[in-house]
Amino acid sequence: MPDDPSYTQSRRVASWNTRFERSPAAIVECTSHDDVRLALELASATNLEIAVRSGGHDVLGASTGDGLVIDLQRMASIEWRGDSIRVGGGVRVGQLDAATGTRNRVIPLACNRAVGVSGLTLGGGLGWFVGLYGAACDAVERATVVTPQGDVVETSSTDNPDLFWGIRGGGGNFGIVTEWQYSTYGIDTVTSGTIVYSGTQAREFLQLYRDFKSTCPDNVTVEVVAQAHTHPIIAATLVVVGTPNAARKVLKPLLDFGPPLADDLSTTTFREAGRQRGDSVRRYFMWKEPMQLDVRRTPGSYWQGITLESLDDKSIDVIADAISAPPPGWSFGLGHVMRGALTGRSDSATPFVRCEGHTTVHFDGAWSYAALADPLMTWIDESIAQLKPHAASSQYVNYLSDGSPSAVRHTYANHYNRLRQIKQRYDPANLLRGNRNIPLPL
Ligand SMILES: Cc1cc2nc3c(=O)[nH]c(=O)nc-3n(C[C@H](O)[C@H](O)[C@H](O)COP(=O)(O)OP(=O)(O)OC[C@H]3O[C@@H](n4cnc5c(N)ncnc54)[C@H](O)[C@@H]3O)c2cc1C
The missing domain is CATH 3.40.462.20 (Vanillyl-alcohol Oxidase; Chain A, domain 3)
Structure with a gap:
């Protein structure tokens, strides 16, 4: 809350300037799916605009606002599953690179180590291994999403495949991703x-x-x-x-x-x-x-x-x-x-x-x-x-340095209509609009 000693620091995002400076009504530092669910409930009950934050590197300052910031930075678990790795939504590129590096493996993440893996992957994610392994979104095997209705949903190519498709480039339009599971690739030197x-x-x-x-x-x-x-x-x-x-x-x-x-x-x-x-x-x-x-x-x-x-x-x-x-x-x-x-x-x-x-x-x-x-x-x-x-x-x-609906529509080109259908299904009230937004109605 604004009177907490940590508030001044917590409200800062990476692109901090007179255009993007905001004073949120409250910042919820989540540590679990349940916290995220409760934060969404709180936003609905109080009619506060939602901004979701992971690494805070959005170039238009989209992960802050005047309403409720749902901050995932404390959700930073990293756990191996065979050669795959499952991570909390608040993990940053540098943390994940360091973890995969202990086994001489990599994920195609960003060049910048401070960027959050969530915002990165939700928009695609380009880095050192584009030529060999593609984008960060290409390495995603599964993800857990808390929908604006408060459901905790597993997504993969077989579970809720439309949502799985949408979160690998379509941004934070459909839900809040609390966990990602990535494939890793072996690289020695x-x-x-x-x-x-x-x-x-x-x-x-x-x-x-x-x-x-x-x-x-x-x-x-x-x-x-x-x-x-x-x-x-x-x-x-x-x-x-x-x-x-x-x-x-x-x-x-x-x-x-x-x-x-x-x-x-x-x-x-x-x-x-x-x-x-x-x-x-x-x-x-x-x-x-x-x-x-x-x-x-x-x-x-x-x-x-x-x-x-x-x-x-x-x-x-x-x-x-x-x-x-x-x-x-x-x-x-x-x-x-x-x-x-x-x-x-x-x-x-x-x-x-x-x-x-x-x-x-x-x-x-x-x-x-x-x-x-x-x-x-x-x-x-x-x-x-x-x-x-x-x-x-x-x-x-x-x-994308222009967050207008037409710029977003133009950017998604022939994928836009499919994204709107997924938006209609998961967030028909457009509660998650602090992003490169795909607005409704259809
Ligand atoms: C200095 C700098 C260097 C960069 N380097 C690279 C690079 O090398 N490669 C590259 O591809 N990109 C790069 N980017 C761009 C970067 O990928 C995007 O800004 C990305 O959105 C940042 O993710 P984040 O989690 O840090 O940001 P945030 O500001 O936390 O979030 C970005 C957007 O995603 C939404 N969001 C965040 N987390 C979630 C979630 N868990 N669920 C739902 N919605 C969520 C936010 O609401 C916001 O709209 C760079 C940006 C900066 C400022």
């Missing part, structure tokens, strides 16, 4: 790390990256990040599954470009690879705050994404221009390219729309001083707006 280049070479690097990604094998995943903490840099962060020699060979075009300012590539377990960057590249990512802005400390962040049809020369020009004149605190990222196992799967397997070559891009900013927030948010909005003419026909829903 990976070659991974970061190669850092001067930011002045951004345009040429993006062209090289585009060509590299279109020909590299499915066991290679490269993400791009650009920042200017000490001076402008652009960097390739990567994971290659396979022997070190084969990895170095396939990475040759990236290692020859530049030349790089530094790299910390090493061959290790995926679990180990997820830890801190090595010293040689860490200094390029160290944050130096502009101290001249002596105003109230108000840390915050803002994040907007877009999916491009492909990384063509015109998009590269827009990106290179945007990152050549950014305000302090900026960052740019690029790199879930849809391909391999992800696009090899039938498009009707889940609501997640799979299109070969579609590429996600995001701009984000983080600040400690209020005066930095507006210029950063404006820069991010303008950069995304300039990329809109190059946007893909269908946007990756987890990066």
Whole structure:
């Protein structure tokens, strides 16, 4: 409740800024299906708007609100079932990667370790193993869902298969997922790390990256990040599954470009690879705050994404221009390219729309001083707006920075009607609407 000492911290979400700041009437920190059921009852009885939160990383701040926040972060159990793993809805990617890593196994989750597995999987989930194993939603075997009516329902390809289909990409529209069961895949070692280049070479690097990604094998995943903490840099962060020699060979075009300012590539377990960057590249990512802005400390962040049809020369020009004149605190990222196992799967397997070559891009900013927030948010909005003419026909829903019903309908394309039928069945009153909403009536 607002007068609890922990309230100020509990109401924060990852994208914390003047647009998304909310003061919920109450935050219910659930530890069981029953808590979730009771929280739903409470919301109905008090007519409070519901927001569901797992990892709190929704890019539009959808997991907070002015009503009742149903928070699953305490539901963080992790339990092996043979080679499968069953986890609570509040688990984060880093926790699950660490757990699967103890057995040298992986799940295709996100690149970012702080993201919640629930929000991630509900929207698809793209990360280091897209080419080899597809999306997070592809690894789901079963899930437990508390429906808005308060029923605790098991879902799988045989139990409530329509709901099972809907939650693997259709978002939190149909119920609150309290447990997931994922398949895991055995991986011994990976070659991974970061190669850092001067930011002045951004345009040429993006062209090289585009060509590299279109020909590299499915066991290679490269993400791009650009920042200017000490001076402008652009960097390739990567994971290659396979022997070190084969990895170095396939990475040759990236290692020859530049030349790089530094790299910390090493061959290790995926679990180990997820830890801190090595010293040689860490200094390029160290944050130096502009101290001249002596105003109230108000840390915050803002994040907007877009999916491009492909990384063509015109998009590269827009990106290179945007990152050549950014305000302090900026960052740019690029790199879930849809391909391999992800696009090899039938498009009707889940609501997640799979299109070969579609590429996600995001701009984000983080600040400690209020005066930095507006210029950063404006820069991010303008950069995304300039990329809109190059946007893909269908946007990756987890990066969808426009929550309007038409944007959501457009994104789900030919899956939309089936999703609406499932919504009609499980949440006809649209109680769960703090998400990329599929509204009713039909
Ligand atoms: C810094 C950053 C890095 C990211 N990196 C990646 C990445 O590498 N790959 C990728 O694919 N995506 C990435 N994303 C996007 C991310 O997948 C989405 O923002 C995702 O929705 C976050 O999930 P969450 O549980 O943390 O979020 P939350 O904010 O808790 O939830 C997101 C949405 O799902 C709903 N929801 C959450 N839990 C449940 C539940 N158990 N049942 C029903 N509804 C629920 C919420 O109400 C909300 O609408 C990133 C986002 C950020 C901000």
